[in-house]
Amino acid sequence: MLRYALPALLFASVLPAYAQSPANDVPLIERAKIFGNPSKSGGRISPDGKWLSWIAPRDGVLNVWVAPASDLSKARALTDEKVRPIRGSFWSPDSKTLLFIQDKGGDENFLLYGVNVVSGKQINYTPFEKTRVQIVQISSKVKDRILIGINNRDPRWHDVYSLDLASGKLTLVQQNDGYGGYLADEQLNLRLASKPRSDGGATYFRVKGGKVESTPLADIGLDDSQTTAPLTFTTDGKTLYWTDSRGRNTSALLAQDVASGKTTVVAEDARADIANALYDQRTGRVQAYSVNYLQQEYVPLSNDVKGDLEFLKKNTKGQFSVVSRTDADDKWLVAVDSVTAPPSAWLYERKAKHLTQLYVTRPELEGAPLVPMYPQEIKARDGLTLVSYLTLPQASQADASGHASKPVPLVLLVHGGPWARDGYGYNSTHQWLANRGYAVLSVNYRGSTGFGKQFISAGDLQWGRKMHDDLLDAVQWAVKSGVTTADKVAIMGGSYGGYATLAGMAFTPTTFACGVDIVGPSNLFTLLETIPPYWESIKQQFYKRMGDPTTEEGRAMLKERSPLNSAANIQRPLLIGQGANDPRVNVRESDQIVAEMAAKNIPVTYVLFPDEGHGFARPVNNIAFNAVAENFLGKCLAGRAEAIGGTIKASTAQVKHGAEFAPGLQEAIR
Template identity: 85%
Template sequence: MIRRLLPVVPVLLFASLLPAQAQVSIDSTPLIERAKIFGNPSKSGGRISPDGQWLSWIAPRDGVLNVWVAPASDPSKARVLTDEKVRPVRSSFWSPDSKVLLYIQDKGGDENFLLYGVDVASGKQTSYTPFEKTRVRVIQISSKVKDRILVGINNRDARWHDVYSLELASGKLTLVQQNDGYAGYLADETLTLRMASKARSDGGSTYYRVVDGKVETTPLTEVGLDDSQTTSPLGYTADGKTLYWTDSRGRNTSALLAQDVASGKTMVLAQDPRADIADALYDPRTGRAQAYGLEYLRQEYVPLSNDIKADLAFLKKNVNGQFSVSSRTDADDKWLLSVDPVTAPASAWLYERKTRRLTQLYVTRPELEGAPLVPMHAQEIRARDGLTLVSYLSLPKSVDAGGSGRASTPVPMVLLVHGGPWARDGYGYRGYHQWLANRGYAVLSVNFRGSTGFGKQFISAGDLQWGRKMHDDLIDAVQWAVKNGVARADKVAIMGGSYGGYATLAGMAFTPETFACGVDIVGPSNLFTLLQTIPPYWEAGKQQFYKRMGDPTTDEGKALLRERSPLNFAGDIRRPLLIGQGANDPRVNVRESEQIVEAMAAKNIPVTYVVFPDEGHGFARPVNNIAFNAVTENFLGKCLDGRAEPIGDTLKASTAQVPHGAEFAPGLAEALR
């Protein structure tokens, strides 16, 4: 099984109402209950066991997501294996011997993820890493070694993950490699460590061979800052003779490379000038790359050999929607597919290769079948300096009943900004797009410079541009939407989480007349304190943060960070702002929200602050997510003249606390009473 060795970088004045005709049209579209979009899925995260005997998925037990298992021959005989009472299990994976289902879980969003397992036959639950203030990484799961896996544990030094061999039957941990300053390790299919990476002072990475448990002192290869996000080893073939890379050195977008380990020679297997190639489908028996994933406007698989070419062609023809292969058996006779039709809820399908048989296993949210979901439209928007911004637009049915992607009349719009910022928006069903479009808004998500997936030059164009050119891209996208009749210039909101939350604060503070209101979710307001409070296990990525954001150890860097921190310009905010925060957030400390709320309150600028004491970087518990979104849609309803479901009892079902500004959000004070 291929595991990537990656650097440790991490990895929103009220005006007139809508025209009467548009308002009537919007009201005629059935309102989708927000609980149907943001509540627990009926099933998700499906996996097939390596031996093909079992199916697993995540589904509610007493209202909380837990791990379930069923015989592959009879999914109706499903049984629940775990008994989480409060915090949902959000994913699980199989042990290589198909005997244990493994999952990671933290406490209250602190991201100290520990590893747990459940024996499928007996139901016995095991805490494999019963430590405090510890974060576990899975380093390697092998298709050849069935009884153990490699894990990284940082309980000795919070900055670095020591490598342990974990015997799944007994739970015994055996130290394999003490980590004295390496960002990560890569092992082969025999669970032998073969490579280690170390952060460079310029934000790049140096890669070293590991021989007989010792890291060589002479580098195998080095990667500079420009290539750091787009170059890394992916993994070895089963025989250990070939190493795959995603590699942008000597080109802009990263290519899929095969390197002969003995000679060091490399061969380009695939490249595309539009987008990075960063993942592939590998033969579970040999580890050979059979197809690669390409995502520019949409995601697709491109075959590299005849092994699965006919299978991919069959699936492309017969599957209704964009699909991904989520798991495969060791014999490679069965695949589990995740299918996304966009205008219908996602589903999981079993594909039997020999007979070319497709069987639907479940629909993730059957309550959304028949709901008025809308298409998503990929757009290429030109920034002021010529960069192409791949973006995604969803329109309310009231102005695009035929799904053409062209609005019959301008409507209020929500600019929905992704986090990261070293991440990307993609095509597919998005709960927030569907929810906001159903409320009467155009929804636009923009891959601004600094986003990943479009080559190293696009990423580097965002270096030291937080709140400047990265923000200009968002403004350019808004202007595009206004010019093309999508949005009303006086009715645009900005909303996002993490970096998207920062972008919201930046938009409200740096361009205070552009946005009618903003919704910030776990967004940093002070870039100094953000960099001071990042988790210790991000130590290896610190220099890359400094090089791409601003260096707090230099006078020049301090000045840059100061002028890019919305907190220092809180007094310039003119329009309504809603902030949501998890009290236990290890990435964006709760003080990031508290600081700007205090600064705005001191100047009597309206701001509403909602905090959840049992959440971290985002809201994992559906009751909390639903509660915040209930506040959000009523807040947006007043600001943008859209529709909103009443807040109702959603706050009482959650842990929401409102330390400040309940009076500024419609219906919030009443809901709290």
């Protein structure tokens, strides 16, 4: 392990003037209670209503469990994973099989498995190497099979197969020679195919009799590429629903008559995109839609579910989501999130208008000092509105509206993607950091999804520039609002959030007191060189929105925007976490910048997990990295920290460089 001398002045210059913890009177919540295995999660009700399933630990590893809906005391584990957690499952249409996908060590080569709920027999439906399965269509009308995509013939494209769930037999439906994806109807007939365009958009074609027609149904340009897509057909196949931003900014929910091609606006909202809806279990027609601006809310479109949604809103504390429904539509499984309590799952019986709590995800957090989250609208310097989320520790002495009375250190927590978004709700990282004494701010910077195509396109070619300016503007807002002071702000994030951390440290080296980068790219050239082959259909979109490595202008931009090339400017402490098997952000991204910094004697701590990919799925690894992170932040921002203790040795963590720069880490690895 290489070690380099630490210039004492570097750390001393960024230590804040806090003489004591800002949250000494608040009980410290153990890391394991926040980041360990949930007691239960991922609940689903079977289509026939006879079974309930969920994910829960078995011998310390998350597995699939099932119980009769009428008697949860008869719950039993269906799977027996020993190392890597299963993080979700879903029901077969006939209610006989629970399905789940699983990879190896975070390589994201997800294979599809099924377990018979009666016999417990497990089958690997896709026993192939270097293959990533996709679910193309699961229909409530065809009970014995589903459609899946498999890329074992050509890693770039997924051929469509019909999977017989009982026997495991795969039957080729459509060989894929260059299409980004397919949409099928409720009879499992392929109806649409999308083909990537050179401008980063997509063209949609009808499919008839297994043949893709030559005349386009729809041409979608780059601007609409992330806000326009077909969603689903009605049961009779006569209506196609779209989320569609063509001719508008935010995407509306449209209904298209298949025969005539005529479209009708079903729902739209000028604040946010509409992509999620509740559909009639029998007809497939839209009953309600959800819109998520500051918070998610359901809007009923028919009387079928209006009373149910009103009842749930009145009788649940916080946001609720309808997670699954029976074929008879007499029972719903509803998730409830009240932010200041751990999420819970409830069985809703529609006829009786009755709610029964099934479980709390983390009962050990009930009664813990969890704090509210406050949605914010922050103005960027050019006038864009940045929907953001602020969590304040009790030391802020915030009022009911989230106005802080005392400034505290702040962690700017940046989401990944970048084509994703932060939302309102219980957030484990927010609660953990707030409990340690920090304000936490998550910002939907330009390029984030959910707020219309103009907001996404405002981030085109703005990695490390206007996207980063948005983060800086949000920090300035927090300083002006009295949330924090300018010298007590850290930046932290994963994936693009990791890139933003590196960009912050390298491009604005005195803005942040320190940074925590998790699986973040440092070199945009090598990032684009190593994207997975199955991203071929969206490769041009990366080029158009990030910078095109095939042009001289694009190469110059990518070089300029790569933190690696400005690593010599980094002045403040940096912690990096990486999964060795990451297929999205190759381990080389972290290796490169650590080597560059080490060569220049710039302090950096590097923790590598050999059995992880794009993030840390195994709780022991997540807990270990967070143990290092909170002690690192504790030195940087003078917040509280639970000792690292035995977390490193309980994990697979390899401290590749700079253990001496993170308090307690050297002792933990001895």
